Amino acid sequence: MTPSPIAAFMASLFSYNGRTRLLDAGAGVGSLTSAFLDKASHEGIDVDVETWEIDNILGGYLKNTLDEYVRQGQGKIKAHIHAADFIEGAAFSIQFDCGNRYTHAILNPPYKKICASSKHRKLLRMVGIETVNLYTAFVALTMLLMEKGGEVVAIIPRSFCNGSYYRPFRNLILRISSIRQLHLFESRNLAFQDDDVLQENIIIHLVKGEPQGAVIVSTSHDARFSDYQQTTFDAAVIVKPNDIEQFIHIPTVIGQTSTPKLCTHTLRDIGLEVCTGPVVDFRLKAYWRDKPTDGTVPLLYPHHFSDGALCWPKSHKKPNALQLSSDVSKWLMPRGHYVLVKRFSTKEERRRLVAYHLSYEALDAAYIGFENHWNVFHIGKHGIDEDIAKGLATFLNSTILDEHFRVFSGHTQVNATDLRNMRYPSLEQLRKLGKRAKNQPNDQATLDRLLEELETA
Numbered sequence: 001m002t003p004s005p006i007a008a009f010m011a012s013l014f015s016y017n018g019r020t021r022l023l024d025a026g027a028g029v030g031s032l033t034s035a036f037l038d039k040a041s042h043e044g045i046d047v048d049v050e051t052w053e054i055d056n057i058l059g060g061y062l063k064n065t066l067d068e069y070v071r072q073g074q075g076k077i078k079a080h081i082h083a084a085d086f087i088e089g090a091a092f093s094i095q096f097d098c099g100n101r102y103t104h105a106i107l108n109p110p111y112k113k114i115c116a117s118s119k120h121r122k123l124l125r126m127v128g129i130e131t132v133n134l135y136t137a138f139v140a141l142t143m144l145l146m147e148k149g150g151e152v153v154a155i156i157p158r159s160f161c162n163g164s165y166y167r168p169f170r171n172l173i174l175r176i177s178s179i180r181q182l183h184l185f186e187s188r189n190l191a192f193q194d195d196d197v198l199q200e201n202i203i204i205h206l207v208k209g210e211p212q213g214a215v216i217v218s219t220s221h222d223a224r225f226s227d228y229q230q231t232t233f234d235a236a237v238i239v240k241p242n243d244i245e246q247f248i249h250i251p252t253v254i255g256q257t258s259t260p261k262l263c264t265h266t267l268r269d270i271g272l273e274v275c276t277g278p279v280v281d282f283r284l285k286a287y288w289r290d291k292p293t294d295g296t297v298p299l300l301y302p303h304h305f306s307d308g309a310l311c312w313p314k315s316h317k318k319p320n321a322l323q324l325s326s327d328v329s330k331w332l333m334p335r336g337h338y339v340l341v342k343r344f345s346t347k348e349e350r351r352r353l354v355a356y357h358l359s360y361e362a363l364d365a366a367y368i369g370f371e372n373h374w375n376v377f378h379i380g381k382h383g384i385d386e387d388i389a390k391g392l393a394t395f396l397n398s399t400i401l402d403e404h405f406r407v408f409s410g411h412t413q414v415n416a417t418d419l420r421n422m423r424y425p426s427l428e429q430l431r432k433l434g435k436r437a438k439n440q441p442n443d444q445a446t447l448d449r450l451l452e453e454l455e456t457a
């Protein structure tokens, strides 16, 4: 349930003028509607509220809360509770255009994956919404139910900001509404950045049918808003005008509008490619081997690296090798220099981007299997130049890039698409960086110093 200071902050973002029809979909016990009604009554506004809550127990509390507001409102507040599935109800209203349009919506929707074959997915498709999670479904349906100029304030995970799965959702939202404000909960300390669920959530304020203008980006370190700050950014900083993916970049550091100076080239410009580790281990279970022997190839997982160094083979529940066979060989890459980036960083890791240079010499094997928890930088499924690989790993592990990546990517995963859409130094710069990084210690301060020297060279 949304804590009351967050609910009050969300309610404070709306403009209150005239006739107000409020929607709260997935209303729980009514925390958000309560905050809205408190603010509206302070402004002397009449409100018709419609809430949707599927859970009967929560619905009971919701009814008590709303009854009290209606009683105290003396005719200025009307409330209706739909004890039903919002997706079904909203899809029906949109399809038959029989719903009343809302002027305001305040949401903390449920978060859950929607299965490809589910009833929800089919209902959403019927009204032109293609999405993979309940929270984006709730926001998209809400947006379709709003009248022109209607305002939506929602607290939702940041994951919709990038990633291909959410592209249709971003396309819809950015086509029919504009982003007025984004609020982030920033950690004071990078080390604790992922500890708090709050930091993976943002508050977004959208206005239907309004041309996109400048966007307010605000931050606070916690839900008390005691150190609230805001800056206004040009819309092009948030969504790059020619970006077909329509990624939503949220500057995490107030005042940070630019990408690092070294990020100038696309991956294609520098002739590199990146893919998800091709070996999906459970599909090849019949070929798992604990110990490398003749006729096997190394299978590398992220747990095979610690403190930047390869530690293979390793005693673990997962295999160290795969028996060579025609089923296996199509997923392998030949021996070479590769850069491996973990798709999921652990809580202990301060950085979101964790990259390793796997050198040609590291493994005495003609082919290598890269497990699916990796992103692998390669050229045509082969290795890359040694200095470039070393330089690329150094660049990816730098603090400056990590900070940039956090702006760029809201979630804790690192997808190959994110890496494909990032900008990189030139090949010459990467080569220079790789040469300098050789024989240097692998600590953060050294990596950052090497990057700084390259930036100022």
Ligand SMILES: C[S@@+](CC[C@H](N)C(=O)[O-])C[C@H]1O[C@@H](n2cnc3c(N)ncnc32)[C@H](O)[C@@H]1O
Pocket (backbone or CB within 6 Å): 001, 002, 025, 026, 027, 028, 029, 030, 031, 032, 052, 053, 054, 055, 058, 084, 085, 086, 087, 107, 108, 109, 110, 111
């Ligand atoms: C994250 S909670 C937020 C509750 C409330 N909005 C708040 O901010 O405190 C999401 C709510 O959505 C409700 N919910 C989940 N699926 C729903 C559906 N399909 N239709 C209506 N409500 C749903 C859940 O029961 C839950 O109360």
